[in-house]
Amino acid sequence: MKRAVLAFLLTCIAFGAALEATSPPAAAQPQARNMTQPAPNATQGTAGVGAAAAVGAPQMPVDTAPAATPNAPLPGESETQDALPEPSSGAQDLYESARGDLLQIRMLLKNGRTQSTVGSGFLVGTSNLALTNYHVVSQMALDPAIYTAEYIDTDGNTGPVELMAVDVLHDLAVVRINRNGSGFFKVPEQAVRLRQGQRLYSLGNPLDLGFAISEGAYNGVLTRSFYDRLIFSGPINSGMSGGPSVTASGTVAGINVSRRRDGESVSFLVPVKYAQELLRKVAEQPAPPGDFNPLIGKQLLAHQAGMVDKLLEEPLTLKGMGQYLVPVRESGEVRCWGRSNARGAVYSVDAMSCVMQSAVFVSDVQQTGNVAMTHQYIRSGTMDPMRFATLASDNFQVNNLGSTGDPRLTKPFCTERFVHTRSLPMRAVTCVRAYRKFEGLYNFTLLTASTDASQSSLQSRLDVSGVSYENGLRVTRAYLGAFGRSGRR
């Protein structure tokens, strides 16, 4: 019966909270981009929008706009939604000569040998090495005890696949199979020079429907992402990941990797230069590593070092929000979005969120190496201080710091304190979680709230994922120390 009273109280509080529906700007929930990896549950085809549409594929929250502005095309990422012309005779010839070296790569569950994901790949030159995406073979790299892989070529022949090397940061992998290529796909020693508008042909096995070639145009290098990506204005669908994009002569320009979900035929390729580097590494190594996890951990550590250096290479920019100065970083890799949310005459919320587009795909449930910062400025001219305090407290409660049941991360550990920067008293909460599989990597979350005013509240959140403890501290210190008051009310 005691519970009844408790339940009632909770109901009251929950009810109150529900009525408010303050809808705080979610901490930069970036819009998902489709890793062109197929969904094992095949409700494909129909779910899509438009011709290039796919499919519930694993998603990657990079590259993107905040959820509020779904369809705003970024400058330079304009839409190419016109219907593509019929494949030219060039495409037909190209496919005929390329099909012998084109592969579909399937991840199989060792128990029962059912496929979990499928992607594409291609034999390099006349060797028995094939290139594909890391995210196509990630399961095998992370859990070799559970997953294995096989290839199928265009004639339906199958064979085992052996993982040779991975490059998590650029999303590349090299595998070895039991036959040699015909030499059609040439991975050049030097970087390929491409001109904007140049025709490229993308090959692969879209949606596990069958091998296909699609035609599009090269449209420059994506500057927003942390690592170079080529923009390919042509359809790339789930399952074509790891397939080659070649020029008319068969020179590989890039490897299919992803597409923009909110765009039409805006797809991305990994530049071939990274594939060259990886192939060189494979040539040097005597044998493939037995366990890829430490290797992946090392690559992620290298990534975070570069990322944090880049983030902190110059002091954070200070922007004014009401009477407060908030730190942000605005550069090519970090995009900020603002939003205002006036709630009638009672109170209003201005939000700003910045995301560094540097997330790295580790597995379909884990991305890392990302930085996101959000500021919310809540103010009210009419609310009583205690009432405003309740509103601010409600808003300061963050529930999505992750569950404890997560096998990839430890439970969050938090430290809270009332601190003061040079000019602003604040409440600071830092929560840290460690990666279980990758030693030395942590997720940092910093939550702050100003404590200087009774009718306005500045609440910020900083998420840095996949960093070393020192770098986590560095970013937290730089960010926390930058807050201040502008003197302007």
Place this chain on the structure above:
Amino acid sequence: MSDQAQAPASALWRGPWTIETLARNGEVLHRHRVAALPIRMGRAYDNDFIVDDDYAAAHHAVVEAGEDGKLRLRDLGSRNGIVHRGRRIKDALAIDGDTVVRMGHTSLRIRGASHQVAPELVDRTMHGWEGMLPGGAGIVLAVLAALLVAWLTDASNDLERYAQFPAAAAGIGLVWSGLWAFGNRLFGRRARLGRHLFIYGCALAALVGVRLLASVLAYAWSLEWLTAYASHAAVATVAVAVYFHLATVTPQYRRRLRLACGALAVLASVLILGGNMQRHGRTADELYMPVLLPPELRASPDVPVADYMKQVEAMKREIDEERGGTP
């Protein structure tokens, strides 16, 4: 104890005698007075005490003066016999004023006129505080608490909630107190709805007050554990309320009720701690204190960022231990 034990002879054995039929919990259901010994008991109408029980014989037992100065209860050859402390008595049983025997489905005891009764209890019941007055006060308290919650959590100037919250508080209070009043009527003969409503109102106000107080104290002096373990204060409040409800129903067992409520509260707290541990890997209710209050309520000094960062740095050891602990 009764005084019959020391009675020297049958000189003290004076009537009239009172036969008390008891309920299972020891309450007297019925009293019957008999002027003189022997007392014949049974279902038949020629008995001195007629036992209304289908499981009693027509002439079931007789009570006589024994030679040792005690009363003797003798079975008259009934089929179901007489049971004392779970055992059927063979022939006769010496009884005093506290001996309870069962014949058939009827429990009874026999007391003489000289039986000593317990001293009267000190009456702490406020008899004026019954009925409409405390009931009204309870409802008013509950409504005020609900209004306070409605106002504090109102972020949209929504007037509807100022009707909904009090209505819910009053409605739940009526149902809750009504159930207690029903129990009270059942076990304590009077409903005392007003008293129960008053207890409910106080408990609700206390719950809100405790929560607010914890938040204010925690914020003012950086006592984050206060809000982290606030649910235990709520449990204690509810336990106290339940104790008062129970004490209203059966005022004579206050000590036992106190122990029982205390034990229940401890059990609930342990369950909360265990549940938190299982779900979040920590005993606290929350990961961090989300409470933000006006700056005037802050009493402790803030620390510089550098000090705070040292604290964050120190956390690494703990995390690495956790990481290594469970691979």
